[in-house]
Amino acid sequence: MDKLIRVMLVEDHPEYREVIDLALRDEVDIQLVSQVGSSERALRILQDRSxxxxxxxxxxxxxxxxxxxxxxxxxxxxxxxxxxxxxxSQSNDESDVLRAIQLGASGYLLKSSTVDQIVDAIRTVATGGALLGSGIAKFILSSLQARLPNEELDDALSQREMEILTLLGEGCVKKEIARDLEISVSTVATYIRRIYDKLDVQNAPAAIAKAYRAGIFPLDEGASSHGDGDL
Structure with missing residues (x-):
């Protein structure tokens, strides 16, 4: 990656800040520009850019x-x-995960994630992707209770859009969807943008969560775990 990714770390535990600091020092394309122990301090820094x-x-x-x-x-x-x-975060609470996604977070990782997973997530999100860490995507699929079907929302999606949303829900990335449906990656990207617009969401995790909450997808105990990946 040519562009340097500048990162701020907002974390109140000094030991964990040190772990992240040491991990990012070895990455030539990532720079930790600041680390603070509270969200209020982080906001003050962001607001005062002098x-x-x-x-x-x-x-x-x-x-x-x-x-x-x-x-x-x-x-x-x-x-x-x-x-x-x-x-x-250490929290895998359903309300925390879903609320963070709804508020615009592009990624959600547990602190148990490896350094490599965190570094990969930074690169994925910085280039416009969205990522749910190991266990989080599985958690969303397995823990959300199916709500009453939302026929209006269901009808808003075309058959092809439903196919692509289903594949997103199974953890497929754009290249895999393009291969499975025998269409181009750019066509997949166009469909995904339409899905986001119709569901009024910002990223794939939010689209998947909304689909399950609306009952568009039946809950399946054998659903894929998603793993880590660029959704």
Whole structure:
């Protein structure tokens, strides 16, 4: 990757900040420009840009002293509209995961993720992708209870869009969808943008979650676990 990815880390545990700091030092395309222990401090830095390099991406813990990460996530995005956010948390609570996605997080990883997984997530999200860490995608699929079917929402999607949304729900990336449906990657990308528009979501995790919550997809105990990947 040619472009340097500038990262801010918002994490209140010094030991974990040090782990991330050491991990990112070895990456030539990623620079940790700041690390702070509270969301309020992070917001002040972002708002006062006189002597600060604005980050491209924030690694955000949820359980912070003062305002939580969820409370301040929308403020981060309002302050810096192009800012990407990856939640990096110990919480796999359904409400935390879904709320973070709804508020615009492009990624959600558990702190048990490996350093390599975190680095890969930074690159994926920085280039416009969305990523759910190992176990999170599976968690969403297996824990969401099927709501009453939303026929209006279901009817809004074409058969091809339903096929692509289903493949997204199985953890397929664009290249795999293009191969399976024998269409181009650019065509898949066009369909995905239409799906996002129709479902009024910003990324694939949010589209998948909305589809399950609306009952568009039947809940299947044998559903794919998704694994890590660019959705």
């Amino acid at each position: 002597d600060f390099v604005v980050p491209d991406l924030v690694l955000l813990d949820l359980n912070l002293p003062g305002k939580s990460g969820l409370e301040t996530l929308p403020q981060f995005r309002r302050t810096c509209p192009g800012l990407k956010v990856i939640v990096l």
